[in-house]
Amino acid sequence: MLGRVSVLIPLALFTAYDYAIPEGLSLVPGDFVAVPLGRRTVMGVVWGAGDDSVPAEKLRAIEAQLEIPAMPEVSRRFIDWVANYCMAPIGSVLRMAMSVPDALEPEKPIKAWQIGNPDSGKMTAVRQRVLAALEDGPPLTSGDLARAASSSLGVVAEMARLGMLQAVALPARRPFGRPDAGREGPALSKAQQEAVDALRPLTPGVTLLNGVTGSGKTEVYFEAIAACLRAGRQALVLLPEIALSAQWLSRFEDRFGAAPAQWHSELTQVERRVTWRAVLDGEAKVVVGARSALFLPFADLGLIIVDEEHESAFKQEDGVIYQARDMAVVRGHLAKIPVVLASATPSLESTVNVEQGRYRFLELPDRHGDAELPTVTLIDLRRDKPERQQWLSPSLIRAVNETLADQGQAILFLNRRGYAPLTLCRDCGHRMQCPNCTTWLVEHRYSQRLQCHHCGYQIQMPKACPACQHEGTFAACGPGVERLAEEAATLFPNARRLILTSDTVGGPKKATELIRMVTEREVDLIIGTQIIAKGHHFPHLTLVGVVDADLGLSGGDLRAAERTYQLLHQVAGRAGRAERAGRVLVQTYDPARPVMQALKDHDQAAFLKIEEEDRRIAGMPPFGRLAALVVSGSNDGAVETQVRAMAAKAPRMEGVSVLGPAPAPLAMLRGRHRRRFLVKCRRDVAPQGFIRQWLRGLKWPGDLRLQIDIDPYSFL
Numbered sequence: 001m002l003g004r005v006s007v008l009i010p011l012a013l014f015t016a017y018d019y020a021i022p023e024g025l026s027l028v029p030g031d032f033v034a035v036p037l038g039r040r041t042v043m044g045v046v047w048g049a050g051d052d053s054v055p056a057e058k059l060r061a062i063e064a065q066l067e068i069p070a071m072p073e074v075s076r077r078f079i080d081w082v083a084n085y086c087m088a089p090i091g092s093v094l095r096m097a098m099s100v101p102d103a104l105e106p107e108k109p110i111k112a113w114q115i116g117n118p119d120s121g122k123m124t125a126v127r128q129r130v131l132a133a134l135e136d137g138p139p140l141t142s143g144d145l146a147r148a149a150s151s152s153l154g155v156v157a158e159m160a161r162l163g164m165l166q167a168v169a170l171p172a173r174r175p176f177g178r179p180d181a182g183r184e185g186p187a188l189s190k191a192q193q194e195a196v197d198a199l200r201p202l203t204p205g206v207t208l209l210n211g212v213t214g215s216g217k218t219e220v221y222f223e224a225i226a227a228c229l230r231a232g233r234q235a236l237v238l239l240p241e242i243a244l245s246a247q248w249l250s251r252f253e254d255r256f257g258a259a260p261a262q263w264h265s266e267l268t269q270v271e272r273r274v275t276w277r278a279v280l281d282g283e284a285k286v287v288v289g290a291r292s293a294l295f296l297p298f299a300d301l302g303l304i305i306v307d308e309e310h311e312s313a314f315k316q317e318d319g320v321i322y323q324a325r326d327m328a329v330v331r332g333h334l335a336k337i338p339v340v341l342a343s344a345t346p347s348l349e350s351t352v353n354v355e356q357g358r359y360r361f362l363e364l365p366d367r368h369g370d371a372e373l374p375t376v377t378l379i380d381l382r383r384d385k386p387e388r389q390q391w392l393s394p395s396l397i398r399a400v401n402e403t404l405a406d407q408g409q410a411i412l413f414l415n416r417r418g419y420a421p422l423t424l425c426r427d428c429g430h431r432m433q434c435p436n437c438t439t440w441l442v443e444h445r446y447s448q449r450l451q452c453h454h455c456g457y458q459i460q461m462p463k464a465c466p467a468c469q470h471e472g473t474f475a476a477c478g479p480g481v482e483r484l485a486e487e488a489a490t491l492f493p494n495a496r497r498l499i500l501t502s503d504t505v506g507g508p509k510k511a512t513e514l515i516r517m518v519t520e521r522e523v524d525l526i527i528g529t530q531i532i533a534k535g536h537h538f539p540h541l542t543l544v545g546v547v548d549a550d551l552g553l554s555g556g557d558l559r560a561a562e563r564t565y566q567l568l569h570q571v572a573g574r575a576g577r578a579e580r581a582g583r584v585l586v587q588t589y590d591p592a593r594p595v596m597q598a599l600k601d602h603d604q605a606a607f608l609k610i611e612e613e614d615r616r617i618a619g620m621p622p623f624g625r626l627a628a629l630v631v632s633g634s635n636d637g638a639v640e641t642q643v644r645a646m647a648a649k650a651p652r653m654e655g656v657s658v659l660g661p662a663p664a665p666l667a668m669l670r671g672r673h674r675r676r677f678l679v680k681c682r683r684d685v686a687p688q689g690f691i692r693q694w695l696r697g698l699k700w701p702g703d704l705r706l707q708i709d710i711d712p713y714s715f716l
């Protein structure tokens, strides 16, 4: 034996395990290895030197070293850092970085299927779907094909046997297009040029790039990417909703002559494998992805862009709970590379970081070209009342009619899926509630179902009230987009209407098609949820009606007003981006609120000042730190006993206070009862140390679970 090393395994483990190095192997940290674990062989990464905690004669030996490049040092330090900060098992963090086990296997050609002779077997609905899935796409592996066609592997195998499908071998590695940094970009405005000049030296550190939607931020960070490519290094762009950014991709391709590598949940297994390897080998030069792309093992990352940095979608809420924007800043710091945070509506956190000198600030003051900001008008719903059981005020209806008469395009925005958020029985008052969660079931009328938006529970709309058995007594309360669409159909029967919600959009292909219908003006009136707010450029849009601006403001969410501003500003920004001026009408019951006034005046700075003051006084982030501890279990009594025991054990520490335990607002979720503590710390005190001390020696009997959320964004 030649000594020992510790090997980290991508399972929910808090430490690396020691293994013996067999004769003939020489290992360095970062090497991928196969090791025995119980009766299995698992893949892991050499993490360090090992210690003497396990006696030498008990050590098991490493089985093999895998023939792929080692995981770079900075990736490993990043994994250490994230695990420590987020208080997550380090093996779970490694797992995010090794999410494609296939990519570790020796490369061999991949067996895939293309359409063979469709007439060589009987046609059925499911076989039709399999063929359709291959129609204008690339060959797919059995697994990907079955998934795309919602069929089984058996169906695919049978079709192959009959000759309806034909096997093809795909190379294990495909050359990635090389974005060409030498291509000429557009001539930049003065402000853009100044921003580019500031970014181009690629000085380490964080820059907040602020500018209204359409001010040309994307063009600016494209130039930073070009500089990074010229330096021969890789660049990463994090976007909140990658699945919907076909427009972004085609812009990138126009600028650089090749598509970037993509990383998001819609990729096929083969695409994942090829991309993961290309990132590790340094062949994928630019990666655009959702938050998990941050954990890819970049060979030589030289730049990170976080676009729409204020988006709460960057917060991962299950598994390892982390804020990808904040972790991108950490990743940049560890690698000593620049990080650019871009937004039209920067988060308060980033704004304060600029004020306190931690981040650099670059601003693009105007919209590119002559496009003007839309005018924003508030509609006071207390005076300008919609009809009973209707949601559009007379002024908004008038504005839509004017827009349609003028050949313009309009959006009605309501950020609520389904038909109605609450269904109750008019006879007995019974409310239809989720059996697993403390929430109402949302009616979806198209699918005739009641759905829980938290756990996915759904049932057919019942005929009779389950409490009083009376039939035909259900009343829908409140509006969702489907109900709004119904109202719009009555009011504007001649308009070509389109509903855009995650329920109608489905996958990225469908999304691209629907967006195309809007940009090519095949529809007049769009009724949609926040899905319409993200990054699309709608050249014909001249009116945006916000149906319920107060919707996001209820509840105890720290960032409710901030998020409302960001979302509504973004929705408003869809209007009048090209030559035509746009206008935005915002329906609210409380027009005096600072957030509504800020929207009207396009004055985010004034609004953020008020928010900042409130949070400073309350000692809330970013002026203090928060961590949420949620204890859950299937037995309410056991949860209660546990949180009482915890409360009694909470250590005393200067600058830390513990709020709770209290039933979480979602007191039951997916059948589990939940109680919550909030740990509130002064800014200079880290909650992690306090929590570690608190949890030491605590037992978690039965199915009790603890979820730790550092810097929580969701307070449910």
Ligand code: ADP
Binding pocket: 186, 187, 188, 189, 192, 211, 212, 213, 214, 215, 216, 217, 218, 219, 220, 368, 537
């Ligand atoms: P943002 O990212 O701030 O929303 P974009 O970079 O998307 O802004 O720019 C908005 C629009 O203006 C886009 O259609 C873009 O192609 C165009 N644009 C931006 N800068 C320039 C430029 N320097 N020359 C020509 N067109 C530009």
Ligand code: ZN
Binding pocket: 434, 435, 436, 437, 439, 452, 453, 454, 455, 456, 457, 670
């Ligand atoms: Zn539920």
